[in-house]
Each structure stands twice: as C-alpha cells, then as structure tokens.
Amino acid sequence: MEWIVRVNTKTGKILKEKASQEEMRWGGRLLISKFLLREVPPTCDPLGRYNKLIVAPGLLGGSSVTTTGKFSVGGKSPLTRGVKESDVGGEAGRKIAALGIKALVLEELPDAPTTTVLKVALDRIELIEMPELKGRLVSETIRILRERFDKQAGIVCIGPAGEMKMGGSGVAVSGPQDIQVRYAARGGLGAVMGSKGVKAIVVDDTGAPPKPAFDEALLREAGKALVQGIMADPKTENRHKYGTPAVLTLCNEIGILPTRNFSAGQFEKAGEICGDKVAEMIAERGGEGRSGTPCVRGCVISCSNVFSDAAGKKIVASIQYENIALLGSNCGIGNLDDIAELDDLCNQVGVDAIETGAAIGVAMEAGVIAFGDAEGAKDLVRQIGRGTWLGRILGNGVVVTGKVLGVRRVPAIKGQAIAAYDPRALKGNGVTYVTSPMGADHTAGNALETAKTVNPLGIENQVEVSRKLQIRAAILDTMGLCLFTRPPFTKNPDLFLPLLKGRYGWDLAYADVQKMGLDVLETEREFNRRSGAGEEFNDMPEFMREEPLPPMNSVYDVPMEEMQRIWEVKIPENVF
C-alpha cells in the first residue's frame, strides 16, 4: 500500500490517504506534473497558499535498483511561473519510499511566520515548531536536527535564502553520513518550502517493513542487467573518476563554457578547473578528499566527490560541472579552491549555484565587483545568507539582479538562469531551454552528447534532437533513475519492462513507457500554457541572438517557428 501524505501548514492537519489506482501509476516527475495540473491553479502566486510543494520518489524509488534513491521535488516555480520538477540524491528519497509514501504534499500557508520541522516516521507524521532553526545555515540545521532526531534520518531542508523566500533558493538533502549536501536546486523550490514555514523534513524509516516487490527475483535480475549495462559503458568509468567536471574540457573546446557573464565560450584558465584537475587535486591532497563517491546509496556510477583543501579538510561535497562553470569561469574565477568555497557557501545559504553564479556574473558586469574577484564573490554569497539588500537582490536570481542593477545582458529564459552550456554554440540545448516546460535547465534534455553527431552550430535537426532528449529525461525522472543510467536503455529500451513488472507486476510494452514520458511533457506543457509560461512568450535573450560568442562567433539563430515545430515532429518509436 502506498500513501499520499498531505500537510496543511495553516492548520497543522496531516492527512494520510491511500494512493488511488490512477496515482499508483504516477511517480517522480510524472506525479508532480499530474498533481500540479489537478490541484494547483496555474496562475496562482508561487509563494501563496495555492501553490504546493510536492516531494515524490520515482516509480522505482526505494527499490533495490541502482540510483533510485533519487527523488523529485516540485511545485509552481517562483522563477519561471511554470511547473518545476527538480530531482535530487541524498538519503531522504530511499526512506520516503521505504515508508510507502508516494507523495508528500505541503499545502496552504501558516497564518504567521513560523519555523517548523515535518517529522515523517512510520508511526507518526507531525509538524514540530523549532524556532531555534530560524536563519540557520544548512550544515547547522542538519547538525541541530541530528541532536534531536535519529542519526540516520534523511533530512530535506532549506537555508536562510529559502526562509527569506528568495527565488534563487533550492532544497537541500543530506547525503550518506552527512558528508555531501545534495540539492533540488533549480526553479526556486526552496522559496516555496520557505513560504510554507517548513525549515526541514526529517524522514525516519526506522521499523519500516521491507517493501514487497511484485516479483523480487525479476526486479533484481533486471536491476543487475541495468548495472552491467552501466558498467559496460565507457562513459561510466570516466564519470566515476572525474565526475560531471569531466565535461568541462569538452565544453571549453567546443566553445560553450559560460565565461564572464556569457561573453565568451572559452576560458583561458579552463585547464585549472577541469575534471582532470579536480581529480588530480583530490588525489594529491588526500585527507577527507574523495573522487567517485555516490550521491545515493548503492549507486554504481558514483560520480560525486569530496573536494578538500590543501590540508585535506573538506571544502565542499560534491563539486559539479555546473557549479564550476557558473561560479568559476562565468565569474572569471579560475581557482578550484575559490570555486569550491563559493559552492559550499551556496550550499550553506541554500541557493542554486547555477542561478547564483549567473546573478554574480551579472553583478560583475554591472561593476558591483570585478570579474575574477573571488573574495568579493564569496562576500556576495554571504550577503545572500544575511539578507542584506544586495544579498536579497542576488538571492532572487539573475533576472531580478539584471532588472535592479540595470543590466541588459541577462542569461535567462523564462525567468531562470541558463545552465552551463551556452546555446549559441550548442543549439540543441537552446531548443531545450526555450521549449522544455522546465525552461533553461540542462537536465531537461542536454544535447551535449549529440555534439559529435549533430553540428552544434547548425539549426538542422536540433528540434528533433531536443524532442528525443526531453522525452528520455522525462521517462528517467519518472522512474527515479539518474540520467546517467541511460546507456543500457539505449542498447535495450525493453529493460524498463522487467523493472516495472518486477516492481509492480505491470505488463507493459516499451511504447507504454515512452507514453509516460510524453504524458509528463504534455501535462507540464498544459500547466505552463495556462500559467503564461509557454515558449511563445519566452524566447532566447536578445543578446544571444545578436552577440556572436567567441571563439565560434555564432549567435543563436534557431527561429521561434522552428523551435515551436518541436510539438509536431515525428517521435521515433524509441527515443533511447
């Protein structure tokens, strides 16, 4: 039996209802899109009483299948004013699923400002006032919660930025042994959680009975095939050794690495901040540093890391490509220690490093501090946490920052910062940024992998590429699988079938799985259409259509009509 748990943050009332037959078919991103369209008025105030913060494991969430400890956080985005789903690793997802919770929904608004903790356990779900957590950094919050609650509990929380309802704030999740902090970073979901007065969700699955699969043997066998397929792929070892920073060198080579507020696609210090350098420094320094650590228990890829300082003491875990690009090259900062510290500061105050790095880049262009001023940038992130006027501007993301500081070159689409792949030289990502219901989010359909087969500077086929990638991402986000599990599905998309049959007993064909991905996109698109977040109103920023990006010197020239063709392109029978 699985449950939908609804928490009314106004009355404190908590409702635990059996998931309906229809709801049982939903998970992760699909569930979030369905709940939003069903229950949240699309034009509502994202920080008002009608928005909901939804936490949902994927369909395979909490099973023995690798990476499915990931889970989805969603709601109407304060940045894009459209639907937002952000998936994340850490410990909580597995435990939420272990408790049989299909969705945890924070509803309504408290009448007066409050700082509460939602404790979720087998016997009891309760909202507890914990004013001592007010304004606390993320690591302090986790530390204080550990004193009161189970040491093994999964923690989902926000930093001061989320409490201040800043549009750039994310939702943090504690990693194994509290070494890493993972983030459902994008779209301002931390502010939605903050608006509900909920500082943290503590998930304690003590005593939860094993979750029976329909056919455990089949599930395990399919899970094993998945692992074998992942391990057999050459990219996996690379990811394990170098993590996501591995792509930095490629991005720099093809000229899409955001540099100095997206004014160039190559950074002269790329060699100082690339994946090799990350791994090399971690290996040299020893101490607490680690490459190849998992973000969720049981992940065979383990692409995360612990980045330590010269004395071997952890600065941040984990440092990722996006953080390095936005907080590093995009700010003209070419030193990994500085970037790691900036990244940690973002994690502590509770903001998305992409949104914040973009906002700092714009502030640098405005002359608030100079490009390359790492100490100045750290001060800015600390100011976000303290809520100074300037900090509040930056914490509200790149669009507010550009508006308030009077900067025209604002790298954002639909109110949200563009991820670390400049669309002028990787046009498939441009199509994703503009047309995806998620907006300028690389995880919604990252065309980097096609850069060798489809000319990244050309218009041709980018719409087809993006369509395929977007459907893929939607399927994996619905399953609760990491995007990096894709290789075996590419070889054999039917691998989804024993996974779902083993878990639920469903007899599906691959076409049914693909339909789920389409259903996600259509449901999200319908929500956005009703909310005003459609692509027709949210084209690429003008400077990207006009200012050639060195060194490729290309502009973004995919016409809106060409992009809108995405809804009519013929979908391949198999998008993997």
Added chain:
Amino acid sequence: MEWIVRVNTKTGKILKEKASQEEMRWGGRLLISKFLLREVPPTCDPLGRYNKLIVAPGLLGGSSVTTTGKFSVGGKSPLTRGVKESDVGGEAGRKIAALGIKALVLEELPDAPTTTVLKVALDRIELIEMPELKGRLVSETIRILRERFDKQAGIVCIGPAGEMKMGGSGVAVSGPQDIQVRYAARGGLGAVMGSKGVKAIVVDDTGAPPKPAFDEALLREAGKALVQGIMADPKTENRHKYGTPAVLTLCNEIGILPTRNFSAGQFEKAGEICGDKVAEMIAERGGEGRSGTPCVRGCVISCSNVFSDAAGKKIVASIQYENIALLGSNCGIGNLDDIAELDDLCNQVGVDAIETGAAIGVAMEAGVIAFGDAEGAKDLVRQIGRGTWLGRILGNGVVVTGKVLGVRRVPAIKGQAIAAYDPRALKGNGVTYVTSPMGADHTAGNALETAKTVNPLGIENQVEVSRKLQIRAAILDTMGLCLFTRPPFTKNPDLFLPLLKGRYGWDLAYADVQKMGLDVLETEREFNRRSGAGEEFNDMPEFMREEPLPPMNSVYDVPMEEMQRIWEVKIPENVF
C-alpha cells in the same frame, strides 16, 4: 503636412517622413497602439533595442481646442510587459503638434552608455551629447537645459531613476513657466527612454507656421461648445477649486482609500489630507501657492495646484489625489507637507508616485521602516535617486520590492501597482485593472463616477460599466482630450464630429468615433495577447480575493470568467 520622426539612437540617424494616409487617421493612444503592433515584437525586451519610445499628440493635439496640449507617451512597458500609453500635460505637446510632428519615435539602443538630448526644432532635429546632465534631478535638468536652449521650449525628460532603467520611472514634462512638473508616470516609460540614452527632448517651435485647420471657424465653434459644456457641468467648479484631491473624501467614505499597504480602505487622518484641506492650506499660506492652475495652456478646468509650505514657498506642483493616497494614507502618512515633499522627491528622481508609494507601503509592511515614518519614506525616495541597493529595489516598483523583501501582500496586477481605488470596494475598477490592456491604471476606465448608480460592492454590471469606461477613455486619449472634458460629450457625443471635421475635414458619424476607441482596445489587446500580458495570466492579487477590506469588509470576488465576459458584452451605441 504631418511628420513621423524616427530617431535611431544607435547610429544617430534621424528620419523625417511624411505621415501616410493611414497614419493621418491615428493620434495619441490609437497611434501608439498601431505603431507598437506594427513595429515592436511583442515579446521583446522592453529595455532592449526592439522596443520604441513613442511620443504622439492626440488627433486634436495642438489645436485651439481646450486641453489638447496633452500628449501621449508609449512603448512596451517594462512592468506589465504589455502595451503602455501614458498621457500627460505640460508645454511640450502643443509644440510638438505645432511643428507638425504626428509621432516622435526613439528607436534602437546606443552602443555605449550615453547622455543625449534630442533637440526638436523647425529647421533641425538633432541628438546632442550632454554628459553634464548625467544623474541630474529633473529640476536641475530643466534648469541646465534652459541655459542652453530656448526659455520657452517644451522639455520632456527623465530623472536619475529613468537613467538607471528602473521599472518605476516615468517621463517628466515641464509645465507653463516651469512651475509644474507633469508626468507620463505609469508603466516604466522613463526606463524605456533611459535605455535609449536620451535624457531629454527639447521642443522648440520657434517659427512654426500656424497649423491650418480644415475649417477653422467650425473648429473654433465646436471648441467653444465644448468649453461651454465643460463649464456648465457642476463637477468642473469643484475640480477647479479642489483639483483631483477632491475625490479623497468620497474614496475614504466608500472605503477604497489605500491605507497602510492596502490593508484598509479608510484612513483616520483623511480629513488632514483631503481636497478641502489642500485648498484651505494653499489659500491660508499665500505666497507661491495656487489652486486652480492649468497643466496645459488654455485649459478651462485648471484642476492643478501649486502646494507651498508655511512660508509660502512651493513644495510641489501639482499635488494630485493619487499621490496623496499612495504616498500618504497608503504609507500611514497623514500630513500634507510630508506628502508634498515626498511627491516632489518622486518628481525629482523621476519615478511614478503611484508605483513608488505602493513600493514604500510594501517596504513598510516588510519592516524596513514603520508605517507613518515620513522622514524614513523621504530617505527611501532619495535612495532611489542615488541608486543605493535598497533604492534600486524600490525604484523597480512594487512587484520587485515584494519579491526581494519577501512580502506576499503586493498590490499589483500585471507587474504594475494598483491605483488609488481599492478594487475590493469598487469592483468596477477591479474589472478595469485586470482586463484593461493598460493594467492597474485608473485612467483606463475609472468606475468611481458610477459608485452611486452601480453598487460598488456588487458584481452585477461591473463588466458593462468597465467596458463602457474603457472605450470612453480610449477615445479621449486618442483625441488628446483630458478625461475631464467628458461632460459635454455625455450630453452630446456628436460634438466630436465638428471637432474632427473642423480639424481634418473628415465626415464622420459618432459611430466612427466610437470605432476608434474600440480599435485602440483591440489593437492593444492583440499586442498583449502576443506578449503574454493577457488578463488570463494576471488576475487580482490573491490577498485581495481573500482578505476583507475594512470597513466594508468586502473581498474582490468578481470571477475571472465574469471579467473575461467583457470582450463579449453588447456595447451601447453611445458609450458617453
């Protein structure tokens, strides 16, 4: 012959073209809507190169007809992201029309920040660099321009807020003898002008030949009938004596006077800030103070004033109802001297007093300063002019202020502050705020006049009322006539015919005039539909639908579907 003057602010090139036959039929607000839909991509960046700032006298602009010295300023609004037309008095309109200029269009963007003055004269139109004007307050700007240019020239300029491209900035126009400053205040058009690098437009009509009317005698006769009709109306004397502040007492009585960030509709100090009090203080103090002064030459209503301090020295000219309500009661400030000083500060830094008063009210709710803290409020407006971080937040208007300060009760629709008539107790205005292409702008269709005939607390007939008022306003804004000239047209709508025949020789029926008003609204609505500024995405703020407004204790409960019916209601043959 009439001209369309286009100024390319990038190249400095100026093009003076004969108005086409079709363009000859357009004026004021109608012209702006047509130009925007024809030439400005609806989804463009309002502060980017594709937006245009359009200055256009009305169809009767610059004729002998009373009040037609008014003119329209327009463009895509940085606040609403839709079409914006703001009309304004002062000296410039008459002179622009006298030079035969039907529209003055600022296009493109300068390559580097610049401070230029557009000098418009009979023999020559030129862009002149005047770096000494950078950052100057409006009165300083006018003073410096007077040293260089003709003492009688009409001046259109922006303050530092417009230069900093703040969303709350307006466009200032010098009044007769530079005593008053008039404002095309709403919608952030000052920022659009600022984005073009144009600090001021200086209009010198020296040597302009008299503008021949088709039938001068007919025009004069009709103009005389208009004046007689205006003078015969009992409201005119009241307006002349007390100005727009005359309505404050009524607004307070029916409970729609914005008080302490729209948390009440009555203010305990209303008696201290009402129209009687304004007139009384002006009369008592003597000196430079005046009631009943015109905002444009030859206006027989003359509803403006010069408000002076106890020593008889001018504080501000003119103080209006909206300013008193938003900067006064809405901020809990009940002293006219303070309000006048705040109003002058807004005029000097170059921001809309409505937007700014609403932003300060939100800042007060956030606890930045206390309600009623007049000195604190003055400091905030000064900070806008200096461009401090907090000043930049406030200068960008109430929505940015609410977002950055984390306030949920934000009195705005479509990104723009609500004017000084709380829609919860005057629901016809709510319909106008939501459905008008202008957004929360009372001049687009103010239902106050219907408060005695249509229950302001009821839903019934509000849509019909708003529809009628919106068409009326669109007609008058197209003619270049002040809204206060309405009474004679109510008695005899055919009075438009000799005015237009006398001016242009057109043989029209009243139905053709009404069609012009409809054409305005349809053209604007089409622009907004394409830009994403339609009402379907921009409902009343949630707090106004939920929080009863004392003392009437009503909420705004006109359903969106009811409001959207406005596009289908049967339009009376005569909306006057």
